[in-house]
Amino acid sequence: MNPNPSRIPWPAIGIAGGLAGVLIAIATFSIWWPSLSNWVDATLASQRSGGAAAAQGHDDHAGHDHGAEDTAGASLVLSPQARRNLGLTDEFLRPVELSTYRRSITVPAIVVPKPGRSSIIVSSPLNGVITHVHAVTGEAVMPGDLLFEVRLTYEDLVETQTAYLKTISEIEVENREIARLEDVTRSGAVSGKLLLERRYAKEKLEAFAKSQREALRMHGLNERQVEEIGENGKLLHHLKIVAPDVDTHEHDDELQLTQVSTRSASFSQLPPLATPRPGQHETGHDPLVIDDLLIHKGQAIVAGERLCSLSDYSQLFIEGKAFENDVAAISEAAKRGWRVDAVFSNSSGQTMVNGLELAYVSNSIDLQSRTLSLFVELPNEIIRDESNDDGQRFLTWKYRVGQRLELRVPVEQWDQQIVLPVDAVVESGADWFVFVQNGRNFSRVPVHVRYRDQNSVVIANDGSIYPGDVVAMKSAHRMQMAISNKSGGAVDPHAGHNH
Incomplete structure (x- = not known):
């Protein structure tokens, strides 16, 4: 039988359909590609974190509670918007560096005048x-x-001035008389005895004038x-x-x-x-x-x-009150010339002034409070300087006498340490974690915390993270909660907090 010339071959139909699909995919690229890209990134990250267990033939579900958190290698993929929501700007995404950490104690303090300078009568x-x-x-x-x-x-001043002026006038008269007698004495008309008497009288007047000058100064x-x-x-x-x-x-x-x-x-x-x-x-x-x-x-x-x-408010003192047990540590800090940090609290949070000089430590302990006073130099600055229509000038100083604050006095120094802000680490059970950036991916890395205070954390340099790794310097607790939500477990609102 002869084939029907009007019938289209099936291969031609398949080719046409494929071309139409490609054209549709190209036209809708901006719609489906972001979702596909995020899915691929998440799949690859999940495979990397669980690859070792799958290679050994372990059953991912054996003995695993889905209400618990993911393994230590869990990660997050954060969009630019999510990073901004977490406050992870360039300031808080920076490489880890080795630095010197000084362990400090915190003492209450108050701004006080500088004796002998701040007040003038x-x-x-x-x-x-x-x-x-x-x-x-x-x-x-x-x-x-x-x-x-x-x-x-x-009246006494007026009388002393009058007597002084009278004495000065008498000295001038004696000078003229002495000059006249010197001329006539040389000619022999007058004996030298009279000239000598006038000179003695002048010396008496000069001595009297000297005493009157001293009285005026008094x-x-x-x-x-x-x-x-x-x-x-x-x-x-x-x-x-x-x-x-x-x-x-x-x-x-x-x-x-x-x-x-x-x-x-x-x-x-x-x-x-x-x-x-x-x-x-x-x-x-x-x-x-x-x-x-x-x-x-x-x-x-x-x-x-x-x-x-x-009052001269340009230079003030901060008087800190340390406990008796801290005397030895504070004296050692003063001996080594370590700088002190001041923390001021206000309505917008805390303001820190770093690198203040420890002027001196008191040599006595207060009998009532059993505290030791230490004094820190506080250079002040003008924040408002205005003059009115009468030319009267009014200033506002940044720091004020009586203002309360806290002093952080270093008592121990550790060199070549990894020091991160306290918001850069999160606690989960017996583990502490930081989040290391790799492109859009933030991997949770377990670390050993050597020391932790209310502001900083010292991380052991044991290879868990290295100098140069980009670490999220804040919002570690919120990122930990995101991982817990992603794994399906209940969120512990106290994770990462010590009470």
């Missing part, structure tokens, strides 16, 4: 009446800024002020009291003569803080804050009366 050196007040409470001033103007009413005036009284021939009746400098004496005490120009604290343009060290002005001086202003315009004051108090 400005007192009146003489009796008088306040004529001008150029500062306000809370204002920040620089050394040399004008604080007060005083009209002197101290009243609170400095050498420059005394000299200007003699040179100008004017009594000192007004004083300008300026802010002192904690570190230097370039402003020559806190008093200045009325004739000396001084910039006012409240009505002058102060240079801005550009790039200072923490707490320091760009001129090299530390700003002082007026904490307590006790006087007002028109008030009569007496010598020694307190006018105001200034």
Whole structure:
């Protein structure tokens, strides 16, 4: 029989169907390929973790409780979105490095003033009446800024100045008389005895003037002020009291003569803080804050009366209170010059200040609390610096006196250790695990924890993980829960936590 020419051969139909399937697969590639890829990755990871048991002919179900967790080699495949949900950014996915670990003890502490520096009292050196007040409470001033103007009413000072000026005038008269007698003595008109008597009188006046200068200094005036009284021939009746400098004496005490120009604290343009060290002005001086202003315009004051108090908050102390049993360890840390870490708590969590210098350890133990005081240097920094329309400057410092915190004092040092954050490990029964990254796959690796505190974990360098391995530095507990969910077991909400 002759074949039917209209009939299509079966091989041609198969080829056409295959081409149509390929075209459909290409057109829907973006739909089915991600799911297939994730399934292949999960299958390969499962085969790698269970390959050894399958090669020995073990029955995976024999003696195995599906309510328990998977084996130590369990792993997770995390999408980029899942990594972000777990907080595994580049900061928390980094290679393991060998570092030095210092075992620390934690002691309660408080920020305290630095004795002899943080507090300055400005007192009146003489009796008088306040004529001008150029500062306000809370204002920040620089050394040399004008604080007060005083009209002197101290009678003894006025009498001493008057006597000193009279003595200076008599010395000038004697100098002119001696010069005249020297000329006539050389001509023989007058005997030399009279010239000698005038010289003796001058020496007596100079000795008297010296004692009067010392009396003026005893009243609170400095050498420059005394000299200007003699040179100008004017009594000192007004004083300008300026802010002192904690570190230097370039402003020559806190008093200045009325004739000396001084910039006012409240009505002058102060240079801005550009790039200072923490707490320091760009001129090299530390700003002082007026904490307590006790006087007002028109008030009569007496010598020694307190006018105001200034505070220098640029450098403070942290006073820690350690237990008596820790005395030996803390003394050893101070001897070795180990740095101390401070932990401040606030509404957003904890803030750590690392590498603070241990200034000194007290030589006595408190009889009441049986604690030992240790003092740590705390450099402060300005976080707000503003001036109002009157030119008054106000500062806000980062650390404040009375602020509570914790100090971590190192007492033992281990070199060349694998140190991870405490959130990088998770406990499951007798095992501790970390998660090592390999592309999108995170493998759970058992490790030996040598030491663990509330912040860090020291892992034994025994080959379980190596320097250079990329480890998840956080969210190990959540990853462990994900593995437990995947294996079908109930999630232990306390896994990885010690109570």
